[in-house]
Amino acid sequence: MTTPPAALLNKNKKNFIGMPAPLGYVAGVGRGATGFTTRSDIGPARDANDVSDDRHAPPNKRKKKDDDDDEDLNDANYDEFNGYGGSLCSKDPYDKDDEEADAIYDEIDKRMDEKRREYREQRLKAELENYRQERPKIQQMFSDLKRELAHVSENEWSSIPEVGDARNRKQRNPRTERFTPLPDSVLSHNLGGENVTTIDPGSGLASMMPGTSTPGMLTPSGDLDLRKIGQARNTLMGMRLNQVSDAVGGQTVVDPKGYLTDLQSMIPQYGGDINDVKKARLLLKSVRETNPNHPPAWIASARLEEVTGKIQSARNLIMKGCEMCPKSEDVWLEAARLQPPDMAKAVIAQSVQTLPHSPRIWIKAADLEQELKAKKRVYRKALEQIPNSELLWKLAVELEEEEDAKILLSRAVECCPTSVDLWLALARLEKYENSRKVLNKARENNPKDRQIWITAAKLEEANGNTMLVSKIIERAISTLQANMVDINRDFWIKDAMEAEHAGAVLTCQSIIKNIIGYGVEDEDRKHIWMEDADSCATQGAFECARAIYSHALSIFPKKKSVWLAAAHFERSHGTRESLETLLQQAVTHCPQEETLWLMGAKSKWLAEDVPAARSILALAFKANPNSEEIWLAAVKLESENNEYERARRLLAKARSQTATPKVMMKSAHLEWALNNLDVAINLLNEGLKESGDFAKLWMMKGQILEQQGNIYEAWEVYRDAVKRCPSSIPLWRLLSGLEERQGRLVTARATLEKSRVRNPMNDELWLMAIRLELRAEQREVSRSLMARALQECPSSGILWAQAIFLEDPAQRKSRSVDALKRCQDDAHVVLAVAKMFWMDGRKNKAREWFNKTVKIDPDLGDAWAWYYKMEILFGTEDQQQEVRKRCVSADPHHGEHWSSVSKSIHNWRKKTPEILQLVADTLPIPVMNREVYF
Incomplete structure (x- = not known):
């Protein structure tokens, strides 16, 4: 077997063999395999969070929910878009594909922007126009003022005042400025009168001057010249000014127009919040754009600009509103108001062409004219367009003379036959016969108007036809009722008062006579008529009130209250003759009413007709033989006229017939006044036998005994008196006062304590006790008594008035506020406040509060x-x-x-002016730091 060549082996070798694995690669992950890491891969010193350099990287660990609390929530770690933790895309770097995509989108945006350029430029142009309307240039804003400068004369130019410093003291001298005083060494150099312009090297100030390298180092000359420093400063300022000036002609490079515009934007011309103005401007702009045909939006926008001082912007806006709302007369009138007079005429002329049937626009056009002839011409043109406008006819007639006014009114009643005012105006200008014809025509055209009938009655009264006045009023009421017109009593009574003020007394009385009983129930007539009479008298319609009383007396001739009310009215608003005539009729119908007889006698007495007063009282005796009031009135009449013997005989006869306690008191008082003290004592003893519970008899007896010097007897009288009359406060006052004058303060205190037990919750007794302690210089005791008194009588005006002056001067004001809260309408409290203002030196304020006091209670003599x-x-x-x-x-x-x-016996004959002078002389002058208990 042969070995293959090396080249063949290299050719068949895969290209990833021998190469490092990618980062984070896990072998077999596609087949469901999971990576693992051994201790040898990590090592003992390796951080678990570091990325592994090996081919088998550790798997990503998911954070548990419990670790969410460890998130960094510091403000430095916060991003507005991504939140806390940095960018969302921080783990995905920006690559080339993203860059290419951004470039493509940029190109698309540029292409689309080229297509929108024309639209954008048009929009910017429109926005600029709107901006110029809202913030016009200075030439536009001051154009109207420049035109007015042409009419300024040389004298007016010269009389323009210099601009002063309008800032207040705080603005001129802000608190941030601090001024350090010079040391005494510098001031001492100028005491000799020499002007020193250099700084002494030894003064210590030279070390603080700039330009010295070390403290205490000076210029070679040894001192610092202040004059040279000033010259150097001026030179430096000139150099800086030259830097900001142009080389050609010395013109400044600062833009004055833009500079003034910036100043205008910086200095607000409106006193309110500028943010509110901006919000209102945006809202009104939104309303105008949403509904440009809404007139109130344009008017409100113009007025906003007017308030903020931008009058030209207001004019531009309102003229724009006239274009958008040409059928709104309010917009046209607002535009005319904002424009100067010459431009306003042009605006009104344009509005007249747009709205020829608007009376308000024609009236504005007439108001803009200065000459009377031009005003008349405008009104006549207006009446050609709007012949049925009652307002235009009235304004046109007011400008004409009497003859021309008749002609205009004749035409006016033809065009406006239902206008009652025009008919009445024509009737006033015509003569008597023509006026009657005019009023008859007016009644035909206006059968439901009462003013025509009343005017006809006034016309007849003015021409002497008094018999027709009542007939016209009666016919008027019947005719109006036939025409289903509601007869309102209040309206007719008001017409009667107007007729009285116009001088038509008969018409006034006829209206009252025919209308006063209309719609009133029989059981309510007397009450309602008395209220109507009081209302008329309050409003100054005395003839109306007299007519109401006359009608009421004809219906109720036996009512004493009606006669008394009528008599009081005549005494206040009538003459002496009318009062006496009324009283003669009154005593004829009501002879048993003593007050009517006495009023008649007093009227004669005040007129110095003593015999007539005696005769009236004699007739009163016949009608009321045993009347105590008539007896005493006769006695007073005789005693006031120095007829003492006649007065004694009358009193003796009265004692024999009607020995009442009051008759006995008057008898003793007359003898006391005539210095017959023994006779007075006998009369008082006689009266006390029959009327031992009449307190005034005891008081008179005790005072007479004090006058005689019988102090002990007087004290016994007072002591017995309070046993018989324990509820009489003056008796307790006399008893405690006598004991105090004798120096028995303990007894006086016990007496007042006993009086408070017998009369609980009585503020006068508490006040007497408090003042007793004040006179005894026991101020703290008086304050404790005052606290107890106010707990028992929390709404007592006399106690609160005294409580004000019990306080120290610094606390009286707060105490007076408390008093006014508890007793707002009490005359004593108001009087105390007035005296407090007097003590403060505020006389006008005191006078105001004194007036308030006498209005609240005019019967208070102390005020x-x-x-x-x-x-x-x-x-x-x-x-x-x-x-x-x-x-x-x-x-x-x-x-x-x-x-x-x-009530002093020495002043029994004195009148009110004399008593006023005497009381004023006895009063002390209020002083701030003095303890006052008045």
Whole structure:
């Protein structure tokens, strides 16, 4: 057997024999074989994660779910597209096939981009146009202002003020700036008056100057010249300016147009948030593009630009809106408003051609005209286009003279026969006969309008035909009811008030007489009529109120309340003659009503007709023989006129017939006032035998005894009085006050404690106890009492008013706020706040709160006295007279200081002005740091 040659063996040898296996190759993997790795393949020092160099690479190990927590979640390992862990394709390198594919796609994109170039350029051009409309150039924005500069005179140019620094103090001196004061050594060099321009080497400042290599090193001359530093700085600044200037003509290379545009974009002309403006602009742009025929979108867009200061953009937008919405008069009117006057006329002329039947556009066109003749011409052209416009006729008539207005109105009522205003205007311009004809024609064309009937009644009244006025009103109501017109009482009463204000009193009274009972139930008539009369009187329609009262009295002649209401109305708004006439009728129908007799007697007495007042009271005695009020009124009449003997005889007769406690009190008071103290004591003892529970008799007896000097007897009287009348607060006040004046503070405290037990939840008794401690200089005790008092009486105005002044001056304001929350409409609290403002020196504010106090409670005399006191100290003579006049009109009777002065026996004959002056003189001047308990 021969051996084959080596060449033949090499030819049949496979080309992979002897070559290394590919990386990761596993023999027999296609037949289901799995590779394995022995320890000899890995080695003891080999990393398990390294790629094997052998032909049998270890199999890929899958990570378990438990290993997911070991993922690197650091921010440096995060990619926006691939997430954590790097690129998704990091294990697949970018090969040549991918590069070839990318090149092909790039070529395709370039080819497609060439095809879209024309479309892209058109789109860019449109976007640029829109951008220029939204942000026009400076020439466009200031074009209207440049045209107006042609009319500016030389004097106006010269009178333009210089631009000042409009910044506030914080802007001029920001907090970021810090100024370091110079050391005393530098200041001391200038004390001699010499101007030093160099820095001393020994001052230590030279080491801080730039240009020195080491601290303390100076120039060769030994000092630093500050003047040379300034010159060098100017030179350096000039060099920098030359660098930014052009070589030809010294022109700057900075673009002024672009520079100003940038400044405009940087400085907002709108005070709000610029982001909100941008959002609104985008939204409005979207609305315009979505529905270009929507007029409000264009108007809103223009107004947005106007608010932000871009008036030219607003004009461009609204003119674009006129093109897109030519039938909208609102858009045209907005465009005319935004344009200057000369351009507005052109816009309105164009709108008139588009909308010739719009009255608003014609009115705007007339408003743009300056001359009256041109306005008339515009309105006449408008009426040719719109002859049935009532508004245009009215505006045209207002511009004409009386004769031309008649002609226009004659034509107007033909074109607008249903316009009541035009008929009435024509009737006012015509004479009496023609006016009647015009009104008759107006009734024929408008049978359901009440104003024509009322105007006819006014016409007849103005021409003296008083008998026809009532007939016209009656016929008007019947005719309107026949035409199924609803008769509204409120509308007719309002027409009556308007007729009264116009001077047609008979028409007013006829309307009230015929309409007041319409639609009112019989049981509600009196109540509703009284409310109607009060409403008319409040609105100043006194004749209407008088007519209502007259009609009510004709229906209810025996009602005392109606007569009293009518009498009070005449006393407030009528004359003395009308009041007396009414009262004569009243006592005829209601002779048993004592108040009506007394009002009549007082009216005569105020008119200084004393005999007539006596005769009225005599008639009242006959109608009411045992009336206590009439007896006392007669006594007051005689005593006020110094007829003391007549007053005594009247009182003696009254005691013999009707010995009431009040008659006994008045008898004793008269003797007390005449200084007959013993007679007064006897009368009081007589009265106390019959009426021991009448507190005023006890009070008068105790005060008379105090006046005589019998202090112990007075104290016994008060002590017995509080046993008989434990609910009388003034008696407890007199008893505790007497004990306090005698120096028995403990007894006074016990008395007030007993009074609070007998009268629980009484704020006056708590206030007396608090002020007792204040007078005893026990401020802390008074505060504790105030706390207990406010717990028992949380809504007491007098307690809260005192609580304000118990606090320190720094806490009174907060205390007053609490008081106003608890007692908002209490006059005492408001008065305390007014006094607090006075103490603060805020006189105008105090005056305002004093006015508020007297409006809340005009019967509080203390408020008038404090108000008058402040005006005496700080007000003018007119202000003092005004307060005095208002106080006399209010005629107050209550108040702590007011009652103590007015009820004093020495002031029993004094009137309100005198008492006001006396009370104001006794009041202290409020001082901030003083403990006040007034």
